[in-house]
Amino acid sequence: MPDNLINLADFDADTCESYRKKKDIEEELEYQRDRLGNLQQRLYAENQRSLLIVLQAMDTGGKDGTIKQVFSGVNPQGCRVWSFKHPSLEESNHDFLWRYHWRTPQKGMITIFNRSHYEDVLIVRVKKLVEDEVWQKRYHIINDFEQMLTLSNITIIKFFLHISKAEQKLRLQSRLENPDKLWKFSINDVNERKLWDEYQSAYQDAINNCSTDYAPWYVVPSKKKWYRNLVIARALADTLAAMNPQYPQASTDITNIKIPD
Amino acid sequence: MPDNLINLADFDADTCESYRKKKDIEEELEYQRDRLGNLQQRLYAENQRSLLIVLQAMDTGGKDGTIKQVFSGVNPQGCRVWSFKHPSLEESNHDFLWRYHWRTPQKGMITIFNRSHYEDVLIVRVKKLVEDEVWQKRYHIINDFEQMLTLSNITIIKFFLHISKAEQKLRLQSRLENPDKLWKFSINDVNERKLWDEYQSAYQDAINNCSTDYAPWYVVPSKKKWYRNLVIARALADTLAAMNPQYPQASTDITNIKIPD
Numbered sequence: 001m002p003d004n005l006i007n008l009a010d011f012d013a014d015t016c017e018s019y020r021k022k023k024d025i026e027e028e029l030e031y032q033r034d035r036l037g038n039l040q041q042r043l044y045a046e047n048q049r050s051l052l053i054v055l056q057a058m059d060t061g062g063k064d065g066t067i068k069q070v071f072s073g074v075n076p077q078g079c080r081v082w083s084f085k086h087p088s089l090e091e092s093n094h095d096f097l098w099r100y101h102w103r104t105p106q107k108g109m110i111t112i113f114n115r116s117h118y119e120d121v122l123i124v125r126v127k128k129l130v131e132d133e134v135w136q137k138r139y140h141i142i143n144d145f146e147q148m149l150t151l152s153n154i155t156i157i158k159f160f161l162h163i164s165k166a167e168q169k170l171r172l173q174s175r176l177e178n179p180d181k182l183w184k185f186s187i188n189d190v191n192e193r194k195l196w197d198e199y200q201s202a203y204q205d206a207i208n209n210c211s212t213d214y215a216p217w218y219v220v221p222s223k224k225k226w227y228r229n230l231v232i233a234r235a236l237a238d239t240l241a242a243m244n245p246q247y248p249q250a251s252t253d254i255t256n257i258k259i260p261d
Numbered sequence: 262m263p264d265n266l267i268n269l270a271d272f273d274a275d276t277c278e279s280y281r282k283k284k285d286i287e288e289e290l291e292y293q294r295d296r297l298g299n300l301q302q303r304l305y306a307e308n309q310r311s312l313l314i315v316l317q318a319m320d321t322g323g324k325d326g327t328i329k330q331v332f333s334g335v336n337p338q339g340c341r342v343w344s345f346k347h348p349s350l351e352e353s354n355h356d357f358l359w360r361y362h363w364r365t366p367q368k369g370m371i372t373i374f375n376r377s378h379y380e381d382v383l384i385v386r387v388k389k390l391v392e393d394e395v396w397q398k399r400y401h402i403i404n405d406f407e408q409m410l411t412l413s414n415i416t417i418i419k420f421f422l423h424i425s426k427a428e429q430k431l432r433l434q435s436r437l438e439n440p441d442k443l444w445k446f447s448i449n450d451v452n453e454r455k456l457w458d459e460y461q462s463a464y465q466d467a468i469n470n471c472s473t474d475y476a477p478w479y480v481v482p483s484k485k486k487w488y489r490n491l492v493i494a495r496a497l498a499d500t501l502a503a504m505n506p507q508y509p510q511a512s513t514d515i516t517n518i519k520i521p522d
Contacts, residue, residue: 076373077375172520248444249443259433
């Protein structure tokens with residue numbers, strides 16, 4: 001557990017640093033997306049390590065949009081997205097990590113969890129789907145799980161897309177009013193919104209208990225979508241650059257190989 | 262089985278219609294990729310049907326490059342790529358369709374098989390991994406399997422990326438000479454090349470036996486990579502356009518919904 005606990009309410013979800021508008025960052029976003037694409041190619045070729053990205057947010061927080069806008073341009077052969085919704089009966093009949101574990105990235109891959117094992121200390125806690133002592137023990141279990149993955153050369157990076165309660169209202173309203181967005185609207189989101197404070201507490205505890213050196217949480221101000229995209233693209237490209245994946249050497253002596261006609 | 266059997270040797274792998282150079286098609290390729298991205302978004306939102314793309318080719322035929330160049334730009338959340346290599350011990354202990362079946366696309370998704378169940382009538386036949394009567398029965402089994410998928414609203418489209426034997430030599434040579442491509446070189450490819458004619462026969466039989474109304478094979482001239490990309494992007498966008506996926510209507514009456522503060 002980190003020494004410095006965070007208080008989510010202290011984080012300004014609306015900030016975009018000193019940028020004013022989308023146009024100010026377009027060039028850098030393009031640059032970061034290019035870096036991301038090139039580094040992914042090397043990660044895939046190297047085939048030794050992998051990257052696991054966890055995306056969490058309140059409803060309408062922008063998980064789907066982030067994937068579309070940050071990762072379009074990435075080679076889908078090296079990138080797999082798993083969206084976790086209500087568990088199936090089979091999944092419910094296993095320990096809570098079971099459905100996440102087999103979807104962790106194989107060597108060379110970037111895997112994105114759109115929602116994740118954190119739901120098991122978020123919605124599960126807020127909706128009281130298990131006893132308190134059950135979800136309380138999960139922070140520790142999650143830390144151990146993530147450390148184990150890290151020891152298998154999986155780099156983990158976790159993003160909480162932070163929006164204000166007022167912004168969520170605007171976004172829900174916009175889904176209702178826009179025929180192309182209506183399919184994303186669920187009456188359930190309106191009900192969940194009534195539990196806003198409980199969810200914020202649950203997020204804050206999850207971030208405080210599970211932000212580790214080996215699997216850090218980033219709280220991303222996400223009102224301005226273009227700023228959110230930039231922050232995430234930059235963090236991912238920096239993370240991959242620090243991993244510095246390399247094209248592998250030849251596995252056999254190739255000096256005398258002749259390709260026959 | 263189609264009435265008109267094909268002879269692979271009659272297909273010019275080097276053609277690019279009346280186009281001369283990459284620049285001639287760049288605009289249309291961009292247009293087709295945009296269409297593909299937009300139609301995918303509607304397919305994903307509709308969440309009723311899906312698209313299964315089978316990519317097969319001789320070694321160096323361009324399967325990986327096709328995925329990178331045609332699908333970069335597609336939202337990875339709606340697109341999953343499965344690459345099939347040597348089966349695992351567990352996979353070998355099941356019927357030949359087992360490892361492919363559970364990876365077929367769920368509703369709303371585009372799934373790409375990079376190699377596929379066709380390997381079980383290609384390499385398996387050429388390398389004599391099973392008795393003749395075993396692989397011979399598989400054409401029929403594959404047709405039934407694909408028809409069953411089609412009846413579950415999965416549209417299937419299959420591409421054979423056709424290159425000449427001379428072109429393969431150039432490409433293998435280029436992998437040996439280019440440090441960024443060397444990781445793709447395998448001495449095994451040189452050995453497989455010696456079985457070129459046997460593989461061409463096996464492909465020809467697979468295409469003739471398994472090109473159906475509901476799951477057609479396309480033989481794509483693939484020497485010119487930009488032409489190959491255009492042919493495939495166009496065929497996919499046309500296929501999705503014919504499916505004409507729609508944003509779903511609201512599932513509940515939304516006229517009186519108020520988003521609470």
